[in-house]
Every structure is written in C-alpha cells, then in structure tokens.
Amino acid sequence: MSFLSFFLGEKKKSTASVAKERLQLILAHERSGHNAGTSPDYLPALQKELVAVISKYIPINPEDIKVHLERQDDLEVLEVKIELPDNQREAV
Amino acid sequence: MSFLSFFLGEKKKSTASVAKERLQLILAHERSGHNAGTSPDYLPALQKELVAVISKYIPINPEDIKVHLERQDDLEVLEVKIELPDNQREAV
Numbered sequence: 359m360s361f362l363s364f365f366l367g368e369k370k371k372s373t374a375s376v377a378k379e380r381l382q383l384i385l386a387h388e389r390s391g392h393n394a395g396t397s398p399d400y401l402p403a404l405q406k407e408l409v410a411v412i413s414k415y416i417p418i419n420p421e422d423i424k425v426h427l428e429r430q431d432d433l434e435v436l437e438v439k440i441e442l443p444d445n446q447r448e449a450v
Numbered sequence: 451m452s453f454l455s456f457f458l459g460e461k462k463k464s465t466a467s468v469a470k471e472r473l474q475l476i477l478a479h480e481r482s483g484h485n486a487g488t489s490p491d492y493l494p495a496l497q498k499e500l501v502a503v504i505s506k507y508i509p510i511n512p513e514d515i516k517v518h519l520e521r522q523d524d525l526e527v528l529e530v531k532i533e534l535p536d537n538q539r540e541a542v
Contacts, residue, residue, distance in 0.1 A: 384476040400507040415492040
C-alpha cells in the first residue's frame with residue numbers, strides 16, 4: 359500500500375463534498391529493542407519547530423493546527439493536521 | 451485505519467528480523483479543485499528545512515536520507531525516510 363493510496367483513501371472519507379486545502383505532517387519514529395518504551399523529550403519541541411518551518415512557506419493559522427501523538431510498542435507517530443485558509447491559495 | 455496500524459503494518463514487512471532505528475517524515479498536501487495540478491515550488495526547499503530541523507534534535511547522516519515524492523490528482527505526498535545511526539541511541 360502506497361502512501362498516496364493511503365491518503366487518497368482517507369481523503370475520500372472526509373472530504374467527498376467539501377473541497378478544502380489541507381496539509382498533513384506525520385513524523386514516525388521507530389525505535390529498536392532496548393531503547394523502545396522510553397519517551398523521547400524532543401518530540402513536542404521538534405513538532406513546534408517543524409510547524410514553524412512550514413509556516414514560513416505557507417501561511418498557517420495556529421487555530422487550524424491539530425496535533426495527535428500515538429505510541430505503541432517501539433513506534434511513535436506524531437501527526438499534525440493543518441487546514442489552510444482559503445485566501446492562502448493565491449498567495450503561494 | 452489509524453496511522454499507527456499503518457506504520458506498524460509496514461514495519462512488520464520490512465524489519466521483522468533487523469532491529470534498526472528509523473525516522474519517517476511524511477508531508478501530505480491536499481489541494482482543492484481549481485488549484486490542483488499546479489506544482490508548488492516550495493516543497494523541495496521545505497523538505498530540506500524540515501530535515502535540517504530534525505537533524506538539530508537527532509544526528510542524521512545525509513547518506514541515510516531517502517526522499518520520495520508522489521503526485522496524483524490534487525494530492526501530493528512527500529516522504530522522507532531516515533535511518534538513524536546505531537550510536538545515536540545513547541546520545542539522545
């Protein structure tokens with residue numbers, strides 16, 4: 359399964375009728391055996407910096423950012439969903 | 451389907467025997483109707499900056515970075531796979 363089909367599949371569910379511009383950032387950290395289960399402290403700070411970098415290229419309203427963190431075993435997935443303002447399309 | 455199960459599923463395929471530390475960054479840009487199909491120039495530059503930010507937190511060998519870009523209709527998915535050096539685990 360490609361990432362494209364994964365996102366296209368998700369898209370069909372959520373935006374069949376409303377055409378909105380969205381940006382999604384996913385950071386997946388897979389750790390090996392003896393280091394798994396420990397929590398890295400840098401993920402929240404890293405996430406803020408990543409959003410700051412993105413906002414240099416694309417105007418982002420902080421209210422439109424949704425952050426979600428999932429942990430399971432040795433895998434940690436940080437998901438940042440950003441809904442872009444309508445008037446941004448002409449600016450980029 | 452959650453992101454976690456997506457990554458866990460992919461992980462099982464690729465790393466059943468070798469325990470390696472990996473970081474994966476995915477940037478998905480979904481554009482609305484009239485703006486779809488045009489190519490944004492900022493993605494390659496944005497990708498470089500995102501990797502630079504990540505490397506502030508985690509030592510990254512530039513040779514271990516694999517970048518993949520997929521486009522289809524109004525969806526663009528940038529995937530950056532980073533294999534972390536073994537000796538990095540103790541440093542973070």
